[in-house]
Amino acid sequence: MKILKELFKIAKDARDDAMSDIVRDRLNIAEGTRTNPEALVNPEQFFGFKKKNKDKNEKDVIIGQPEIKQRRGWDSIWMQFADIISQRSIDDRRKVGAVIVTSDNAQVLSLGYNGDQRGGPNVVESNEPGKSGCVHAEINSLIKLDYNNQKKRIMYVTTFPCNDCSKCIVNARIDEVVYRDDYRNSDGLKILLDAGIAVRKHPVN
Ligand SMILES: [Zn+2]
Secondary structure, rough: OHHHHHHHHHHHHHHHHHHHHHHHHHHHHHHHHHHHHHHHHHHHHHHOOOEOOOOOOOOOEEEOOOOOOOOOOHHHOOOOOOOHHHOOOOOOOOEEEEEEEEOOOOOOOEEEEEEEEOOOOOOOOOOOOOOOEEEHHHHHHHOOOOOOOOOEEEEEEOOOOOHHHHHHHOOOOOOOEEEOOOOOOOOHHHHHOOOOOOOEOOOOO
16 A cells, blocks of 8 residues: 555656656746747747757757637737738828837837828828828828827837838937838938937738
8 A cells, every 4th residue: 555655656656756747848848938029029939849859968848738819919910901001002003100109118109101281182192102192101190199208119110111201210319110111211220320210021811
């Protein structure tokens, strides 16, 4: 009987050890997705269950773990938001959407798309590049921005800002610009970077 009890205890201890490994690994994964910005861009990196590799020179293996739910990163959410807003644009040649959020992702401060003035005819003046006559998405979002909010501001915009918009973004004290598509003129990049604004390109989904 005593031997049976001993055996039972050994089995229980072994199970508890295994469980604590599982819990620790899950916490590590959760922590990784929350704090590693790269994980937000490449969530599949943390999609799964970390298994410690015995060989120290080898990387930990990640195997499937359907119980762990991967949350979508904010970058992806906001860029899709900007993309949806762009669908309001009347310019079929290039629809652009912009969303300005606080850097803690807690608040949407403003949004805009390229279009006519309020109450205008809502038609483009020309299909030639640069001659649509539309107010740009970035400007439309900046003129509606809540400037009383002192939190850092990130602008998500579907197309890289033109020169004029880049200058307005600087004057509006936007802290970071995240864009998805390149623009035919990238001179605005120097304007933004010279002003100390962080610029990131979001991958096309
Ligand atoms: Zn512009």
